[in-house]
Amino acid sequence: MELDDxxxxxxxxxxxxxxxxxxxxxxxxxxxxVQKDKVDMALNEACRTLNVTSLKTSxxxxxxxxxxxxxxxxxxxxxxxxxxxxxxxxxxxxxxxxAIKEYLEQNPNNSPPGLxxxxxxxxxxxKSRENKENV
Numbered sequence: 759m760e761l762d763d764x765x766x767x768x769x770x771x772x773x774x775x776x777x778x779x780x781x782x783x784x785x786x787x788x789x790x791x792v793q794k795d796k797v798d799m800a801l802n803e804a805c806r807t808l809n810v811t812s813l814k815t816s817x818x819x820x821x822x823x824x825x826x827x828x829x830x831x832x833x834x835x836x837x838x839x840x841x842x843x844x845x846x847x848x849x850x851x852x853x854x855x856x857a858i859k860e861y862l863e864q865n866p867n868n869s870p871p872g873l874x875x876x877x878x879x880x881x882x883x884x885k886s887r888e889n890k891e892n893v
Contacts, residue, residue: 773881802822806822811823858870
């Protein structure tokens with residue numbers, strides 16, 4: 759592809775326009791999710807009031823289930839417990855990227871076994887303060 763200043767500018771403007779459109783759509787999605795949560799809370803309350811765990815209508819079947827979520831209010835004690843009881847399955851299989859990066863910078867010759875890395879270049883565009891008419 760032949761690139762000149764005009765082509766690069768057009769590509770950058772297209773990227774900025776798409777980023778702005780995504781931001782607007784994400785806000786709209788957030789607003790819809792808030793509305794849906796309110797409707798779901800009303801349906802949950804209806805099930806509670808009717809003392810039922812499911813309702814069948816022409817729209818479909820509504821099921822009310824109990825979901826339990828666990829968390830720790832004392833992480834140092836939780837870490838000690840997990841280490842003492844050898845329960846690594848209590849953790850999700852996800853690494854904290856910034857902590858791994860910092861560790862590797864401080865310990866370049868001591869990489870954890872099985873650690874893999876993928877790097878890729880990305881681009882970022884900051885809007886020009888002079889070019890307000892394209893906003």
